[in-house]
Amino acid sequence: MKFVQIIDYKTERSDDMNRLMDRWAEQTKGKRTATHNIIGKDRSQADHYVEIVEFPSHEEAMKNSHLPETDRIFQEMVALCDGMPSFTDLDVVRDEQLNAATAGRFFHEVAAGGNLDIVDELFAADYRDHDVLKEEDTAVGTDVIRSDVTGWRDAFDFRFDLDKQVSEGDDVVTLWTWTGMHKGDFMGIAPTGKRCTMTGTTVFRFQDGMIQEGWWHMDALGLMRQLGALG
Template identity: 75%
Template sequence: MKFVQIIDYKTERPEGMNELMDKWVEQTKGKRTATHSLIGKDRTDASHYVEIVEFPSHEEAVKNSQLPETDRIFREMTELCDGMPSFIDLDVVRDEQLNTATARRFFHEIAVGGNLNAIDEVFAADYRDHDVIKEEETVVGSDALRSDVTSWRAAFDFTINLESQIAEGDDVVTRWTWTGTHKGAFMGIQPTGTVCTMTGVTTFRFHDGKIQEGWWHYDLMRLMRQLGAL
């Protein structure tokens, strides 16, 4: 179970705290067990800060706290704080990346499920698409995506298995495996009935809760070989 520690503190010397954090990151390379750190500043009190540190588990957090570098940095940290920092230990009982869920809607509900009406809910009207299969470097508009999905669904009966997803900032990266049966014309190739597979990676960039831009990289050469085109 993931574990989160919340550190609540006040300081008039945030630059010093940032230097301490950089120092700790450098000194604990290859040893620290913390996976994610986020620091927020109170909008109503400029001296009030909250740091959220994520660990794979409580046991890993204990290992991290036992590092001599962590102990040393903590002592230096308290010297910069106005009073003693407070700590809240939390077991994570729900972790929902909302953008990853939206990205999954495209693969499961739209591409495989065929619900083209959902495109307007998931994609911005001025969505920008970058696809290795297209002559144009950038295609603008969600209607272009609607046309792409229609074409692929007409050429293949397919499923998509999502192997992994990584979210950072506004971007969601999805690694997937596509399996399809060739039932209709595709890039000038008449139906062969061949069952094909290919792998790919899609990066979606979000804005205001919708997908604003997408980059597609997939093994088209492998697909064409399976269809007998190469």
């Protein structure tokens, strides 16, 4: 589950604080586990700041806290503040923007990029897949993603253009255009070397920040015509 820490503090030494944060980022490069960091200034109180730090999980946040560099920087941060900063720890139970970004990572990094190592980072272990190209209505588990991506990448060099994304509640709907060059066997069709395009829509349902279920709809007939399989 994604995790967010909110740090609330007051300081009249914002420039020194910024230099301190830059130094911490440099010292922890390659070791820190935070994925995103935002600092906001209170419009009605000039010395009041709120820092929001995102982590993949509470466990990863704890790893970050236990870095020796983090402990040293915290002591210096306290010295720059007017009083002790306050901390609020939050488990992220819903983040529509984050879900859309996760869906985008699948299309660009996993499908087109071939990075199968992050499949378990994006998809729930009991992920349920619904694909119009398959005889079975539902396939379960992350191996179905690895198998599908491998099969498509063996048959085509391709990319995805994400034409539109809509996030609502736990669902992310992606309208995409796929462009590929046919280089390997695909559904019994020998390589043609043809460049093809196909449009489709994917709906991902998220749970606790992971892709729990997916529905795939695509212009498969149009693709087969372009490959010369249909008259």
